[in-house]
Amino acid sequence: MGRILAIDYGLKRTGIAVTDEMGLIAFGLTTVATDDIFAFLKKYTTDENVTDFVVGEPKQMNNEPSESEALILPFLDKLVTNHPEIRIHRQDERFTSKMAFQSMLDAGMGKKQRKNKALVDEISATIILQSFLERT
Template identity: 50%
Template sequence: MRILAIDYGTKKCGLAVTDPLQLIATGLDTVPTGKLWDWLADYLAREAVSDLVVGESLTASGEANPVQGAIVGFERKFAKLYPEIALHRQEEYRTSVRARESMLAMGMKKKQRRDKTQVDRIAAALLLQDYLEERR
């Protein structure tokens, strides 16, 4: 079974997934937040997912960002709709910055690095990789 991760945002959500052995995180998609539930229903009907990792949006001082309230609401609804999938939180501080740094290191052009959908997808993959490394 796979682990799915969401870098939740008010406008868009970055999504990442592991391989079936849960070893490697890969950026999967970027979805408008308003279409996230439809996307999840479709994906979860096709793929076996054991766990969902949701990014916890905190400031550098550890306080909740304004989006954190929406994340909690999302988690509650997800837990009701998909009780068989375990929910986990993973601190996501600086994942977007790290995603841009990774894109630069990969030699991506400036135009590509400005593509927020790419950044969100890579940030979700970093979030999921952090989760995988911490649970080992």
């Protein structure tokens, strides 16, 4: 079995989460500058056995794609081209940022840590991955 890697794609930063080798436990890995995402993925997938990508799917409350979906589609095209051997799944990412912020509050993180947008993106990716694991 291999790892499942989740991607919370953003214009500036992209949150990354990954499972253990058994594909059971989701944990935050890092946040990468979006300009560097493909270099990061190439190195990570070379070093680790990644079998699946889970990419956040932004939706509106009426279940229609949000405006940011238009920014993710070119990323997905390039992801398929660069990693044709890795399956790609989509996972609804509504409310993940709010859930990430709430989990930071629940964990007792200070105000300075809660303002760390990179950490919020990483936690959001973890929530996306955990939601995917619970769904499958």
